[in-house]
Amino acid sequence: MSANSRSNNRFNPGSPDFHKEEYPFYWIARVHARYSLDMERALKPVGRDIPTWRVLAILSEQGTSSVSDIAMHAVAKLSTITKIVYRMKAEGLVTTATAEHDGRVTVVSLTEAGERAMQRVNDATHSLWLKSFAGLTPAKVAKLNELLKALLANLER
Numbered sequence: 001m002s003a004n005s006r007s008n009n010r011f012n013p014g015s016p017d018f019h020k021e022e023y024p025f026y027w028i029a030r031v032h033a034r035y036s037l038d039m040e041r042a043l044k045p046v047g048r049d050i051p052t053w054r055v056l057a058i059l060s061e062q063g064t065s066s067v068s069d070i071a072m073h074a075v076a077k078l079s080t081i082t083k084i085v086y087r088m089k090a091e092g093l094v095t096t097a098t099a100e101h102d103g104r105v106t107v108v109s110l111t112e113a114g115e116r117a118m119q120r121v122n123d124a125t126h127s128l129w130l131k132s133f134a135g136l137t138p139a140k141v142a143k144l145n146e147l148l149k150a151l152l153a154n155l156e157r
Contacts, residue, residue, distance in 0.1 A: 024151070035132065042128050046120045051076065051084050052093075053125075056110070056118040059094065064109040066099065082106075093117055 009015035010022040020026045039050055048056075054074040059065060062073075071081040085108050088094045093114035099105035110118070133141060 035128075038128050039125065042125045043121065046117075046124045048117065048121055048124075051080070052088060053121050055081065055084055055088060055108075056093070056114060056121060059108060059110045059114065060118045064107050067106045067108060070108060088114070 009017040010019045011024070012018055013023060036050060039053070043049055043053055051074070054076070055070055058070050058073050062069075065073075067082055067085055068078055070085070071078045074081060076084075085094060085096065085106075089096055091113075092111055094108050094110055096106050096108050099107050136144075
């Protein structure tokens with residue numbers, strides 16, 4: 001076995017040469033877990049949680065969206081997002097309506113209270129964003145996004 005193919009086996013969990021610190025998903029899992037913990041801590045003082053933040057962020061960027069579109073972007077089950085949306089509706093953060101093009105589709109929009117909640121969330125999490133990307137240039141962040149998108153595309157095949 002060549003030295004190059006042997007070193008590539010360090011990334012493969014099925015290889016006897018595998019090292020967890022060389023496995024990208026090891027780092028992705030650790031980063032995600034740490035980020036989630038820090039986000040929960042940052043969101044708690046403003047009375048929000050990660051699922052609500054995701055819905056707020058998606059609607060803030062996209063405007064009116066269907067519940068299924070929110071679920072896809074939030075990487076959550078449709079039933080989970082439906083429950084979150086209706087909880088947010090009861091809190092006055094969003095409105096729901098039937099889509100004009102398809103009566104089976106529920107569309108969701110932020111209310112003014114939802115926009116204010118998103119601003120409070122942004123204020124509460126800004127320092128975490130700065131900490132997370134300290135020392136990374138915009139080009140490195142763009143490259144990281146490019147690599148993660150390639151991994152996702154491979155997994156979706």
